[in-house]
Amino acid sequence: MAQVVCLDDYERLAAEGLGRNALDYYRSGAQDMVTLRENQRAFDRIALRPRVLRDVSAVDTRTTVLGREIASPICIAPTAMQRMAHPDGECATARAAQRKGACMILSSWSTTSVEDVAASTNGALPQPPRWLQLYIYKDRAATRRLVERAQDAGFSAIAITVDTPFLGRRLADIRNRFQMPPHLTLANFHDPARAHLARAESGSAADNASGLAAYVAAQTDPTLNWTHVAWVKSFARVPVLVKGILTAEDAELAVRAGVDGIIVSNHGGRQLDTVPATIDVLEEVCRAVAGRVEVYLDGGVRRGTDVLKALALGARAVFLGRPVLWALNCAGETGVVEMLDIIGEEFRLAMALSGCASIADITREHVRTLPTARL
Ligand SMILES: Cc1cc2nc3c(=O)[nH]c(=O)nc-3n(C[C@H](O)[C@H](O)[C@H](O)COP(=O)(O)O)c2cc1C
Numbered sequence: 001m002a003q004v005v006c007l008d009d010y011e012r013l014a015a016e017g018l019g020r021n022a023l024d025y026y027r028s029g030a031q032d033m034v035t036l037r038e039n040q041r042a043f044d045r046i047a048l049r050p051r052v053l054r055d056v057s058a059v060d061t062r063t064t065v066l067g068r069e070i071a072s073p074i075c076i077a078p079t080a081m082q083r084m085a086h087p088d089g090e091c092a093t094a095r096a097a098q099r100k101g102a103c104m105i106l107s108s109w110s111t112t113s114v115e116d117v118a119a120s121t122n123g124a125l126p127q128p129p130r131w132l133q134l135y136i137y138k139d140r141a142a143t144r145r146l147v148e149r150a151q152d153a154g155f156s157a158i159a160i161t162v163d164t165p166f167l168g169r170r171l172a173d174i175r176n177r178f179q180m181p182p183h184l185t186l187a188n189f190h191d192p193a194r195a196h197l198a199r200a201e202s203g204s205a206a207d208n209a210s211g212l213a214a215y216v217a218a219q220t221d222p223t224l225n226w227t228h229v230a231w232v233k234s235f236a237r238v239p240v241l242v243k244g245i246l247t248a249e250d251a252e253l254a255v256r257a258g259v260d261g262i263i264v265s266n267h268g269g270r271q272l273d274t275v276p277a278t279i280d281v282l283e284e285v286c287r288a289v290a291g292r293v294e295v296y297l298d299g300g301v302r303r304g305t306d307v308l309k310a311l312a313l314g315a316r317a318v319f320l321g322r323p324v325l326w327a328l329n330c331a332g333e334t335g336v337v338e339m340l341d342i343i344g345e346e347f348r349l350a351m352a353l354s355g356c357a358s359i360a361d362i363t364r365e366h367v368r369t370l371p372t373a374r375l
Pocket residue numbers: 025026027039077078079080107108109133161243265266267268269270298299300301319320321322323
């Protein structure tokens with residue numbers, strides 16, 4: 001593999017290696033992709049305020065999520081259909097997460113089942129927390145069965161995605177009439193209507209003619225509301241989180257609904273375009289939550305300094321989406337391990353150069369947010 005020194009290098013290599021259908025699906029944001037770009041740019045507008053002369057000879061990046069130790073606050077976000085990136089798909093990601101002591105969230109629209117992902121890791125080694133991301137299906141029984149199967153397979157939390165009552169309009173997928181390759185299935189489901197995702201056959205310009213949008217419209221429940229969160233909590237035996245919160249108002253409602261954690265996310269800019277960058281709303285959400293539950297962030301995290309900034313503004317941990325797909329495509333499990341090594345080392349160095357020897361040393365005073373015009 002050509003020399004890779006930062007996470008963007010994986011994206012460049014994957015862009016050369018992946019076919020159009022998968023590449024566009026993975027990299028796209030919604031509509032004009034304003035939010036997609038903002039997610040990364042907003043990190044650049046935040047300046048670090050390093051402290052010096054603090055003995056950083058030993059930097060400890062360990063922390064916990066929901067009470068379980070992880071090697072660093074850098075975790076893996078749920079992304080659907082990872083076997084389009086590499087034949088080992090979600091199993092490779094899970095093995096890499098285990099080797100790195102990283103928390104991983106599996107998409108419920110994975111191309112490997114919850115049981116097969118659980119079986120793919122090494123039972124003799126410690127298992128970092130592994131959570132299931134959940135879409136609420138119109139078919140409640142199927143939704144509940146999936147949660148129960150995940151719990152039985154050792155998944156230790158459920159993250160309900162709340163920003164996708166309908167799929168965002170991703171122009172490249174519409175033009176490509178996105179289709180999952182026919183040899184793959186959405187492996188958590190056996191019923192062909194749920195397991196397969198066909199090419200949308202027709203469509204006027206206004207139709208969201210990617211196979212994915214048609215699938216989402218057919219399967220997921222657009223009535224999605226807070227009663228669904230209560231419903232999942234009524235039978236889940238593990239903590240329940242919500243993924244896709246962007247405002248103080250919804251953060252307050254989430255805490256009142258009794259969730260165990262909040263993932264500040266705009267779905268990697270793939271749902272409602274022109275919503276703010278996640279790092280720009282993180283502090284608002286954390287203020288509203290006021291420490292009652294853990295708050296995490298995803299969206300545009302590409303460098304160790306981004307991780308440091310997110311923690312300084314209140315995140316317990318961050319999650320990476322696309323970098324995992326690019327690294328998977330480049331070198332499977334090894335690629336994901338190396339990618340986590342690179343950003344992990346960048347984070348360790350950013351901590352050291354900011355005068356932080358432990359996660360607890362990272363404070364609000366380590367960042368300066370500039371009052372520039374932004375979304
Ligand atoms: C190709 C792709 C597939 C995704 N699939 C899911 C999914 O199945 N469920 C979900 O909640 N979020 C999904 N997401 C959103 C990610 O979990 C995450 O919010 C986002 O990718 C973070 O931004 P980043 O890619 O800039 O790191 C997906 C994102 C991408 C890029």
